[in-house]
Amino acid sequence: MKxxxxxxxxLVSFAAPLSGAASYTFTVTSTLSFPSANPTTTPTIAGxxxxxxxxxxVNPNRENxxxxxxxxGANLVSAAGDTIAVNNVTWSAIATFTTTGxxxxxxxxxxxxxxxxxxxxxxxxxxxxxxxxxxxxxDTYTGTVTHSFFFSNSWFYSTGVYTQTLLFTFATV
Amino acid sequence: MQPIRFRGSSPTIRAVAKHKYVSWKGLxxxxxxxxxxxxxxxxxxxxxxxTTVTATVAVExxxxxxxxxxxxxxxxxxxxxxxxxxxxFSIRTAKVGGSGSIVLQAAEFTPTGGPTIAAGDLTYxxxxxPSVGTPCSGTQTVSLAVTTPVIGSIGADQRAQNTTALxxxxxxxxPLFSTGSYSAAVTFTVxxx
Numbered sequence: 001m002k003x004x005x006x007x008x009x010x011l012v013s014f015a016a017p018l019s020g021a022a023s024y025t026f027t028v029t030s031t032l033s034f035p036s037a038n039p040t041t042t043p044t045i046a047g048x049x050x051x052x053x054x055x056x057x058v059n060p061n062r063e064n065x066x067x068x069x070x071x072x073g074a075n076l077v078s079a080a081g082d083t084i085a086v087n088n089v090t091w092s093a094i095a096t097f098t099t100t101g102x103x104x105x106x107x108x109x110x111x112x113x114x115x116x117x118x119x120x121x122x123x124x125x126x127x128x129x130x131x132x133x134x135x136x137x138x139d140t141y142t143g144t145v146t147h148s149f150f151f152s153n154s155w156f157y158s159t160g161v162y163t164q165t166l167l168f169t170f171a172t173v
Numbered sequence: 174m175q176p177i178r179f180r181g182s183s184p185t186i187r188a189v190a191k192h193k194y195v196s197w198k199g200l201x202x203x204x205x206x207x208x209x210x211x212x213x214x215x216x217x218x219x220x221x222x223x224t225t226v227t228a229t230v231a232v233e234x235x236x237x238x239x240x241x242x243x244x245x246x247x248x249x250x251x252x253x254x255x256x257x258x259x260x261x262f263s264i265r266t267a268k269v270g271g272s273g274s275i276v277l278q279a280a281e282f283t284p285t286g287g288p289t290i291a292a293g294d295l296t297y298x299x300x301x302x303p304s305v306g307t308p309c310s311g312t313q314t315v316s317l318a319v320t321t322p323v324i325g326s327i328g329a330d331q332r333a334q335n336t337t338a339l340x341x342x343x344x345x346x347x348p349l350f351s352t353g354s355y356s357a358a359v360t361f362t363v364x365x366x
Contacts, residue, residue, distance in 0.1 A: 024218050024220055025220075026220030026221070026222055027222055028222030028223065028224055029224055030223070030224060030225065031224065031225050031226075031227070032224050032225070032226045032227070033226075033227045033228075033229070034226075034227070034228040034229065035229055036229045036230055036231035036233070037233075038233045038235055039233065039235075039263070039265075039334070040235040040263055041235070045228075051224050053222065055220070063218075065218075071226075072223075076226065076228055078230075080268060080269075082268070084228065084230075089226070149226075151228055154334075155233070155263050155264070155265050155332050155333065155334040156265075156332045156334065157230045157265070157332070158230065158268045158330055158332070159230050159231055159232055159265065159266075159267050159268045159271070159330070160230055160268055161227060161228070161229050161230075162227070162228040162229075162230065163225060163226060163227050163228075164225075164226045165223050165224070165225055165226070166223065166224040166225075166226055167221060167222075167223055168221065168222045168223070168224065169219060169220070169221050170218075170219065170220040170221070171217065171218070171219045171220075172216075172217050172218045172219075173217075
């Protein structure tokens, strides 16, 4: 009887994971204020200043990304417990990219979500982008999304100071 | 393998034994299991940041007045002049300890020779059913020096938008008045604290 040695093998190969950028630094304006106003003369109150989300990418490596915003609660809440639904807050965004260093081998791009968006407890993308490919490993690309917020005024809000926290998220996709 | 045969006088019994064997030859490369390629996903990166939102809601008040109000004479000689002014107001008083009101005050009639505020010729009553507060009761005499009530008893945490009230005017009609047209400016003030 012939003896045979069956060799059954599997060749297992792992492709190394794609390497991302050297570093990512994401910052957001820490406060947003809506001052009080007469609802008849000022039915919509603009935020005291835009909320600017900035992503600083060192040595980017051709990654797509999004920046999104959401409220961490369904209401703005006063110390007395009165509430104003967060959907009375709306926002719009504009986005830009700046680079330092030599011209990129693959240019970055970013675009803001068009139109007026309503603040919700679910994340809503405010900008999508592509971080490109730098010519040098220390080159830094900065994506900036400027969010303008608006508050719907009403005679029927109880007086008080209402607060809530917004969460901004940068994520590569 | 040779078959095994038996011969004898009895009917031949033929037994054949066979062995089966399997040749691994020809085992094709198809038996080689597929190569497993696991392409690890690119590293996902997430970063977050928080913003604290603050909305300040303070006391506010707003009022509009139907203007002008033309007073017309009732029937009969020297019957008084009457007419009504509609107030439309919005208000938001403080949640705790707040209050609100509407008052009026007038400047003197011009030209001279006719009715005067100083003489108490102009009076009014309050009416309507505003959603907050209480219209003044009784007959009020318009003053040059002090305000007189229109809407009172607006308490704490009162909120209204475009609610209305009425001021019903009565102007004395004296035979001592010179003929002509006379007008007086009346200022309405809504307050909220």
